[in-house]
Amino acid sequence: MRRCLELARQAEGRTAPNPMVGCVIVSDAGETLAEGFHRAAGQDHAEVDALRKLPDRRAPGATMVVNLEPCNHHGRTPPCTDAVLRSGVRRVIVGMVDPNPIVAGMGLDRLRAAGVEVVLGVEEAACRALNAPYLLALSERRPLVTVKAAVSLDGRVADAFGRSQWITGEAARLEGHRLRDRHDAVMVGSGTLFADDPSLNTRIEGGRDALPVIVDTQLRVTPEARVMRAGRRPVVLCAQDAPDRALPADVVRVPRAEGGVDLGAGLRALAARGVHSVLVEGGAGLNRALLSAGLVDRLCLFVAPKVLAGGLGFVGGAPIPLAEAYRLRHVDARPVGEDLLIVLERA
Ligand SMILES: NC(=O)c1ccc[n+]([C@@H]2O[C@H](COP(=O)([O-])OP(=O)(O)OC[C@H]3O[C@@H](n4cnc5c(N)ncnc54)[C@H](OP(=O)(O)O)[C@@H]3O)[C@@H](O)[C@H]2O)c1
Structure with missing residues (x-):
């Protein structure tokens, strides 16, 4: 077996x-x-x-x-x-x-x-x-959600001067591409889309691209975004009342919720399209919203041996008192090049 x-x-x-x-x-x-x-x-x-x-x-x-x-x-x-x-x-x-x-x-x-x-x-x-x-897609009609982030030792995804590129090393970036290769979809929020203009494709030998998904309430993304030209035709999750825009993408309209669109509804729409696993690559706003909706099943944290003493955390929004902290449990930790990969699951 x-x-x-x-x-x-x-x-x-x-x-x-x-x-x-x-x-x-x-x-x-x-x-x-x-x-x-x-x-x-x-x-x-x-x-x-x-x-x-x-x-x-x-x-x-x-x-x-x-x-x-x-x-x-x-x-x-x-x-x-x-x-x-x-x-x-x-x-x-x-x-x-x-x-x-x-x-x-x-x-x-x-x-x-x-x-x-x-x-x-x-x-x-x-x-x-x-x-x-x-099994989750059958029982809850939504995909399994894995949040991936590359952080400094003090949990920052970007320094206080707005530079977020290459916090972790080459081996961790390669592992990130392996994660894309093994997930059905890779998702980012509009903040990350406009800040980094990611292509979201899989750049490893023998790899295949996951379905790119952008969470963009007002449908502000343009056809010029890299993700629109990098590989697979993306899905854009936007609000039902977002303005129309001609895009080389599948626009999926879902109800609004606090902070933007209803992420549970968005995930169910993805499951209905045959997506069973989603790798969320940020940013801080989307990560927070998924955590508070109880929609994070797994967390893959690549931790660089660097201290920034400030900057953007991988979870944004208002501070949380210790008693109300989101709780996860460690399931694995291993070195990846000079960094550490910590894998956690819902507690
Ligand atoms: N080092 C890393 O691993 C890493 C990874 C990713 C990102 N980053 C960094 O993170 C930063 C971006 O983070 P961010 O927090 O600004 O952006 P984000 O999380 O990528 O996107 C947040 C935006 O998503 C939209 N959204 C739609 N529905 C939402 C909902 N229900 N809840 C929350 N947001 C929703 C909102 O904008 P609209 O409503 O206008 O659509 C919101 O402002 C960038 O600096 C990027 O470089 C770092």
């Missing part, structure tokens, strides 16, 4: 609206006969990708391991249960049930009814963690 998760993760950021799935087929002697994973929506599911590598797609008497329940419905591809049953595997080991209402246990029922032994719940916590964005 751990190998399945490794295989599945290779497609991180490429499978939405589908989950990430890996599959390993093993003989009774414990020998790996075939491996596969789901590469992108519309392409083979993991089970079929693995079975394809076997003569006649058959593995009589073998065991199939897969991190998510095989589907039993016709989508863009035929039901995986058909292929599993045709293959002659004797046993299927599954990490977790697929809560998608069009699957939800029916795949496992079909296998059991056909006499296949089903073992459910192996490494279930790790399987759930891998597909956290998919």
Whole structure:
């Protein structure tokens, strides 16, 4: 199952609206006969990708391991249960049930009814963690939100003189591009858009661009902004009553809320477009609004060994008393070049 998760993760950021799935087929002697994973929506599911590598797609008497329940419905591809049953595997080991209402246990029922032994719940916590964005999109109809910021040791994203470029080093910037590569969308507020004119594309070998999303209440962004020309056609979230503007972008109008647009509604609109994970790259105003709306699931903080004693913090707005502080919990910390990456999750 751990190998399945490794295989599945290779497609991180490429499978939405589908989950990430890996599959390993093993003989009774414990020998790996075939491996596969789901590469992108519309392409083979993991089970079929693995079975394809076997003569006649058959593995009589073998065991199939897969991190998510095989589907039993016709989508863009035929039901995986058909292929599993045709293959002659004797046993299927599954990490977790697929809560998608069009699957939800029916795949496992079909296998059991056909006499296949089903073992459910192996490494279930790790399987759930891998597909956290998919599971959240199903349960709350919004994407998983990760806020990323590059800060000084005293939590500043820009010095008091307005210079915010290159707080962290080369390795951290590379890691930032890896994060873009593995998220469905990358989001910034209008403040960051006008201050930095970012292109928001992914500049690493083999990388792919996330969908750029700009939060711009009044639709002030112009076609000249770099993000409009850098790669994928962006989405601009603006207020329902924002003026019309011709842009090479998809304009999504959502209700207003304190501070600008209703971010919950904006995120739900993104989920409806198949976006399951959003990397928020600032700035301080957008980060604060997402925190106060309870919409931050993860925080990736790249901390540079530099002290600025002033400047813009990564969370803006009025100071918060200690008793009311937003609480997160540390899940990981590791050096990235000369900087430190701290990963936190909702407490
Ligand atoms: N070092 C880093 O990691 C990093 C990363 C990003 C940014 N930065 C720096 O951060 C600074 C920009 O921060 P910022 O706070 O000015 O801008 P921001 O957070 O990027 O954008 C804030 C703007 O977003 C719009 N908005 C729309 N709906 C909102 C809502 N519900 N809540 C809050 N804002 C909403 C508002 O403007 P409208 O209503 O007019 O649209 C608001 O003024 C720049 O100096 C940039 O260089 C640093």
